[in-house]
Amino acid sequence: MFKALKAENSPFTELQIQQLQASLDSLDVAQTAWLSGYIAGRLASQADLLPTLVSAPGAAAEPASAVKPLHVFFASQTGNGEEIARELGREAQRTGLKVEVQSLSALRPAALKKLEYAAFVISTHGEGDPPDDALDLIEYLESPRAVRLENLKFRVLALGDRSYSQFCAAGRKLEALLLAQGASVFAERVECDVDYQEAATSWSVEVVRFGQDQLAPETSAGPAAINAAPARLSIVPQTVRWNRTNPYAATVERVQKITGSGSEKDVYHLELSLEGSGLEYQPGDALGVWAHNRHELVEEVLAGLQIDSAEEIELDGQRHSAHELLARRRELTRLSNDTIEAYSLLAGNEELQHHFGQLDEARRREFIESRQFADLVSEFPVQGDARIGLEDLARILRPLASRSYSIASSQAVVEEEVHLTVATLVSRVNGTERRGIASDYLNYHVQPGDEVGVFIEPNRRFRLPENRDTPLIMIGAGTGVAPYRGFLQQLESEGQAPDTWLIFGNPHLRTDFLYQKEWLEWRSRGLLKRIDGAFSRDQAQKHYVQHIVREQAARIGQWLDNQARIYICGGLAMGREVEDALRDVLAERDGWSLEQANEGLAALRRQGRLLKDLY
Secondary structure: OOOOOOHHHOOOOHHHHHHHHHHHOOOOHHHHHHHHHHHHHHHHHOHHHOOOOOOOOOOOOOOHHHOOOEEEEEEOOOOHHHHHHHHHHHHHHHOOOOEEEEEHHHOOHHHHOOOOEEEEEEEOEOOOEOOHHHHHHHHHHHOOOOOOOOOOEEEEEEEOOOOOOOOOHHHHHHHHHHHHOOOEEOOOOEEEOOOOHHHHHHHHHHHHHHHHHHOOOOOOOOHHHHHOOOOOOOOOOOOOOOOOOOOEEEEEEEEEEOOOOOOOOOEEEEEEEOOOOOOOOOOOOEEEEEOOOOHHHHHHHHHHOOOOOOOEEEEOOEEEEHHHHHHHHEOOOOOOHHHHHHHHHHOOOHHHHHHHHHOOHHHHHHHHHOOOHHHHHHHOOOOOOOOOOHHHHHHHOOEOOOEEEEEOOOHHHHOOEEEEEEEOOEEEEOOEEEEOHHHHHHHHHOOOOOEEEEEEEOOOOOOOOOOOOOOEEEEEEHHHHHHHHHHHHHHHHHOOOOOEEEEEEEOOHHHHOOOHHHHHHHHHOOOOOEEEEEEOOOOOOOOOHHHHHHHOHHHHHHHHHOOOEEEEEEOHHHHHHHHHHHHHHHHHHHOOOHHHHHHHHHHHHHOOOEEEEEO
16 A cells, blocks of 8 residues: 655655555555544645635636746755755745756756746765766766757755855856856856755755746636645654754763774774664665764863853854854864955965965865864964954854764664764874864764764665676775675575675775675675775785775676676765776677776766765
């Protein structure tokens, strides 16, 4: 019952659909008939509340085919953009609009030239890179084949991260390319930092209002019927949906270091309890985590700016002490161009203004990544009569954002738990060691019994294939191995044994082979068919996962001939190197030119056979 019901084609959330399916599938015929009569009676008693669901007598509804649709497209590497687009689609449907939501990867040239009204949600990752979903469209729009789009009116929501120099570059590029082909915007582009919720919500509301003005069908029921949200039935108890703004307080059960003594890295395995939360995830998904800035770091910043930690400020209608503001509401470990430039002006520090202003893009990036806000305060202090007050500090520091970690477990095995693999992020400047906020919080601050605010971040682009017989090539470096642990747990729990191949890289075999015992056990049981390790510092010449890909070109070619999926998880730089190596493999196997190999790689991506989770 209700197997075809989806969040995108109904007014229900995914959680409500799951509850409906679980509840209704357990009913017998008599119970179902009774419930059907009950709902019918309830609808009859509340007919006056359902103007959008019940047509007035004699009203001639406009044929659905005559109503122009609002197309909503998303291109998202982590899933945030898809979440925004689908929620926009649901809201538009509730107001009576005809709306179609889909990935940009599904937009073909023939359909593109027919578009009239569209909203695009597109993220930027790395140094200005568009998500995989958008690559084909951007390549087409840049080509001589691109058609004119004078009939298209559109608006862009660009997602990005101001700590990167190419902030929202993909969104800007997409808008520029569409405009170059004659399309026009119906409202200006909105650009969002990592704390995107408020801006994205406002953008979505404005898009829906535009749709109501331009696309809503005119019926004798009048504007009120169009603008009213459809009534929603609730035949099961409402359950809180844990999310970014309403995280679940998960109990820490285990924190264990999994790199050996003498390792250059501190990597920890964490186990958190989700018992009673109702939270569910799939292997390949991520866990969002809310962390706090360390007390010592907060006090260092406040002391450096001569701000009393007890001084209060009003924020979002509430009073906060200076210490609480910096500990829980503002970024101290991530810098951005905007923060550095604003601080240098308020501090009257001409040395910082001159130094940072002279840096090229690559050196600016290095400057940002090697420092935290406390380093700015100590290295480039406030000068002369200048003063930075608490309100200034609240304004120039970015709001604190959650951090995401690939989940390292399958619920089929660990049930109401979630496992993480967390590497401590370390930066050093002028002899001072700084740690990343979340890795410091999770690896060194929390203890078993403590609670951590978490939520699930679905990653539908990094899942096991539906056909469990599909061969898997899993490539990862460092903590990029985490989701593959969840993959194999899931396969083992199902009794599946497809051909699987792990290509893993880290500095040293002895100290850094994460989850070594588990991989070897899976290999001994036949679930993991092959393991290749690239331990870069165990020989004079560094050896990375991309080198293994090139060395194993013939075998990778054979696996691809058998329709294997390739997964890449880990750092962005590693991901680029592995893609370059795969391009070489395709060229060598088929005698292709560089252009043909690029197209071959794009074809794998379009077929869902090249999947990436890079950060």
